[in-house]
Amino acid sequence: MLKDDTKIADAAIFDFGGFVDKIANYLKISDLIIVPTTRDKLALLKTYETLKIIESINKNIIIVVTKNKNHFQDETFKMLEKINKNQYKTFLLNESNIFQKSLEENVSVWQLSCNFAYKNKTITVQYKELLDFFN
Structure with missing residues (x-):
């Protein structure tokens, strides 16, 4: 649990588990925000909603799609183009x-x-x- 007076180290990684409310201060000071997702349509919808919140605070974002299947790579990128519009660097990690x-x-x-x-x-x-x- 992070409190308002939590001291932040120079090199720190925080995992907020998809909950972006109440973390705006941490998003503002972050050098990079990694948004993990899967290629599942529901997960990508949630990713889209999360990106809209985060990008209003900090645009230093990358997307990492995990559990991708090699034969779905092109399809995954097409789905991501719809939500990301090629705005953020995206990485695929196959299952x-x-x-x-x-x-x-x-x-x-x-x-x-x-x-x-x-x-x-x-x-x-x-x-x-x-x-x-x-x-």
Whole structure:
């Protein structure tokens, strides 16, 4: 629970779980707001509503679509164009067990991506593209 007098570190990540009310102060001071979603139509509708609230406070936004399926990539981008109008940088992360495996093995996703099982997978390329954005 964040209070009005909560001190914010220089490098901090906050997860508000889709609830943007009462966090306007934190949105204002954020360098970047990551809006995660899935390609599910209901999730994208909620994303659209969330973007409308957030962008009135801070336009430093990226969208990360998780659990995408490779054969739906073009369709996902078309659905996102309707809500995003190509205004915000969007990243796709395909559905993969790499994230669960990372937690189970207590290693980073990046370390796993170097393993043979993930080396040439689409998820590895997508994840690297997202990481490169931050560099």
